[in-house]
Amino acid sequence: MGNIVEVIxxxxxYGDIKAVENISFNVKEGEFYSLLGPSGxxxxxxxxxxxxxxxxxxxxxxxxxxDMKGISPNRRNTSMVFQDLALFPHMNVRxxxxxxxxxxxxxxxxxxxxxxxxxxxxxxxxxxxxxxxALSGGQRQRVALARSLIIEPxxxxxxxxxxxxxxxxxxxxxxxxxxxxxKIGTTFLYVTHDQGEALTMSDTIAVMNEGxxxxxxxxxxxxxxxxxxxxxxxxxxxxxxPLSSVNNNGQFLSIRAEKGGEFRSASRIPHSKSLSVPVFxxxxxxxxxxxxxxxxxxxxxxxxxxxxxxxxxxxFEVDSLELGILRIEIKxxxxxxxxxKSGKITFYWSYKDGMVLFR
Amino acid sequence: MxxxxxKNRNLAFPGLLWFLVFFLLPxxxxxxxxxxxxxxxxxxxxxxxMANFVQVFQKRHYLIILLRSLRISFFTTVISITxxxxxxxxxxxxxxxxxxxxxxxxxxFWINYLIxxxxxxxxxSDNGIxxxxxxxxHLIDEPLRIMYTQTSVLxxxxxxxxxxxxxxxxxxxxxxxxxxxEASLDLGASxxxxxxxxxxxxxxxxxxxxxxLVFIPALGSFAIPAILGGTDxxxxxxxxxxxxxxxxxxxxxxxxxxxxxxLAIILVLSYSRIFGLxxxxxxxxx
Numbered sequence: 001m002g003n004i005v006e007v008i009x010x011x012x013x014y015g016d017i018k019a020v021e022n023i024s025f026n027v028k029e030g031e032f033y034s035l036l037g038p039s040g041x042x043x044x045x046x047x048x049x050x051x052x053x054x055x056x057x058x059x060x061x062x063x064x065x066x067d068m069k070g071i072s073p074n075r076r077n078t079s080m081v082f083q084d085l086a087l088f089p090h091m092n093v094r095x096x097x098x099x100x101x102x103x104x105x106x107x108x109x110x111x112x113x114x115x116x117x118x119x120x121x122x123x124x125x126x127x128x129x130x131x132x133x134a135l136s137g138g139q140r141q142r143v144a145l146a147r148s149l150i151i152e153p154x155x156x157x158x159x160x161x162x163x164x165x166x167x168x169x170x171x172x173x174x175x176x177x178x179x180x181x182x183k184i185g186t187t188f189l190y191v192t193h194d195q196g197e198a199l200t201m202s203d204t205i206a207v208m209n210e211g212x213x214x215x216x217x218x219x220x221x222x223x224x225x226x227x228x229x230x231x232x233x234x235x236x237x238x239x240x241x242p243l244s245s246v247n248n249n250g251q252f253l254s255i256r257a258e259k260g261g262e263f264r265s266a267s268r269i270p271h272s273k274s275l276s277v278p279v280f281x282x283x284x285x286x287x288x289x290x291x292x293x294x295x296x297x298x299x300x301x302x303x304x305x306x307x308x309x310x311x312x313x314x315x316f317e318v319d320s321l322e323l324g325i326l327r328i329e330i331k332x333x334x335x336x337x338x339x340x341k342s343g344k345i346t347f348y349w350s351y352k353d354g355m356v357l358f359r
Numbered sequence: 360m361x362x363x364x365x366k367n368r369n370l371a372f373p374g375l376l377w378f379l380v381f382f383l384l385p386x387x388x389x390x391x392x393x394x395x396x397x398x399x400x401x402x403x404x405x406x407x408x409m410a411n412f413v414q415v416f417q418k419r420h421y422l423i424i425l426l427r428s429l430r431i432s433f434f435t436t437v438i439s440i441t442x443x444x445x446x447x448x449x450x451x452x453x454x455x456x457x458x459x460x461x462x463x464x465x466x467x468f469w470i471n472y473l474i475x476x477x478x479x480x481x482x483x484s485d486n487g488i489x490x491x492x493x494x495x496x497h498l499i500d501e502p503l504r505i506m507y508t509q510t511s512v513l514x515x516x517x518x519x520x521x522x523x524x525x526x527x528x529x530x531x532x533x534x535x536x537x538x539x540x541e542a543s544l545d546l547g548a549s550x551x552x553x554x555x556x557x558x559x560x561x562x563x564x565x566x567x568x569x570x571x572l573v574f575i576p577a578l579g580s581f582a583i584p585a586i587l588g589g590t591d592x593x594x595x596x597x598x599x600x601x602x603x604x605x606x607x608x609x610x611x612x613x614x615x616x617x618x619x620x621x622l623a624i625i626l627v628l629s630y631s632r633i634f635g636l637x638x639x640x641x642x643x644x645x
Contacts, residue, residue, distance in 0.1 A: 051541075051545060053541055053544075053545075072544070073541070073544040073545045074544050074545070074546075074547045074548055074549060078545075079545055079546065080541070080542070080545045082538045082541070082542060083538075084536065084538055086536065086538035086539050086541065086542035088539060088542070088543075088556075088557065089539075089561070090560050090561060099543070099546050099548075099556075100546035100547050103546055103547035103548045103552065104547050147542075147546065148545075148546075151546060151547065
């Protein structure tokens with residue numbers, strides 16, 4: 001499948017503020033592509049550039065092979081689902097959904113057919129005559145989707161459409177969005193600051209910070225192999241152990257923590273960043289509690305200073321003299337972890353887990 | 360109603376009393392005058408009659424004045440919508456200084472409106488500022504006859520009541536989210552269609568409120584036509600004032616007053632029916 005969207009060296013400034021700085025990325029046809037980053041990172045600016053609401057200062061946007069320069073939103077084959085949904089308050093559900101078809105002068109018979117198909121797909125049958133103010137949050141969401149999807153856009157642009165929903169509904173809508181996207185096969189370009197949302201729905205995630213894309217990849221790749229501290233910290237939880245030295249001695253890295261602990265890692269130092277400060281990054285769930293001393297593991301001891309029960313998981317905060325304070329997360333499998341009264345525990349992680357990153 | 364409001368229901372009492380005394384009482388007096396003969400305080404026995412109302416609808420002269428008032432109020436409203444819409448749109452959408460600009464819009468209200476109307480007299484009269492400027496520029500040879508015509512009355516009414524149109528329009532326009540316009544464009548509407556489908560439709564509530572605030576006072580106005588108007592621009596308000604102050608027939612004046620009020624109520628009700636404003640209100644609240 002080819003690239004439906006090509007963004008090439010796009011920049012956009014607001015006065016002195018660089019909202020988007022020399023960004024390039026491609027979106028494949030039929031892909032669920034997410035731009036993930038904190039607020040103010042420029043992700044919404046990119047979306048609005050693609051939708052035609054603002055124009056980039058430099059660079060090119062190509063959609064389906066055509067340069068979009070100077071093409072207004074109503075003549076682009078994109079459609080946007082707005083953060084506040086922007087449902088028309090003076091129209092009922094049906095009038096909202098068929099608005100785009102009316103503007104395209106679609107014949108009434110075809111409008112009826114398409115309307116029926118989209119409300120069936122999205123589970124909105126029978127809602128046509130209701131005013132949009134009489135709908136629940138999830139229903140409004142689906143009306144906004146239907147209104148955009150019915151015009152069969154080449155790409156659907158979604159600007160944090162789930163942000164206003166409560167947690168439970170948000171998670172239900174995440175699953176639903178993904179299913180809808182699979183079913184209809186439209187390319188989705190999704191903007192969010194919620195890493196959980198991006199991880200569960202996306203085929204590809206582009207992590208953004210301060211107007212730049214800093215890492216692109218599949219959700220599992222980005223989670224398991226962040227190549228910078230920002231990504232590692234922004235997605236999921238992590239321990240960042242400050243290091244005093246890293247030496248490459250053949251098979252493994254020999255690492256020395258600032259607090260004195262020495263351990264090994266099978267990871268590689270990405271590229272020479274000799275001037276920056278090295279940090280060892282390891283996810284809390286990669287650290288195990290116990291003293292069964294498996295092969296090729298780093299073993300340390302520490303004192304539990306806090307434990308939090310989270311249902312499926314139990315989270316510990318452990319103070320280790322040689323490493324500093326660490327977060328450890330274990331599955332709640334019914335067997336209590338071996339912690340004695342003094343709170344002293346032994347923990348370990350495999351050489352292959354974790355990696356050296358640079359600040 | 361929350362309990363705290365329920366408990367303090369009695370707090371409404373002074374307000375209600377005020378209304379009762381200063382609104383219902385005069386209205387009742389007018390009502391009684393309109394259906395009786397002669398003065399109530401003359402000491403003679405009270406005689407009820409419908410004659411006062413009958414003459415309102417019988418004399419052709421009165422009908423002409425009524426139609427003239429309706430026509431001038433209608434044009435006042437239409438012209439003030441035309442002037443106010445761009446101003447209100449600018450205030451709501453194109454500037455961040457809307458608050459200070461609205462205060463400036465209200466500054467003329469700090470000066471008594473009679474004085475402002477007299478100022479118009481200086482501008483519009485035969486050797487007034489306007490005519491002198493136009494003649495000085497050799498655009499006209501003879502002074503334009505504007506003063507003491509229906510044109511000058513219309514001008515005075517538009518001038519006085521246009522701010523009343525700007526405010527509700529501004530309020531309704533600033534409530535419209537820009538994302539609604541963007542959604543409309545995004546779905547394929549041209550800028551013009553998007554304006555008409557979204558902005559204009561959602562500002563109808565403002566137009567409606569503004570129309571009430573302009574049309575009703577214009578219909579009942581008497582000072583402006585009295586100062587700026589001539590013999591061909593007597594309005595209903597002048598006629599009513601005439602009945603009370605000059606003719607001294609309070610009974611006829613009261614019948615005129617109530618007929619005008621009834622007409623205004625009928626117009627407002629049919630107007631809101633035609634524009635289907637209830638549906639707009641019902642669908643709001645997104």
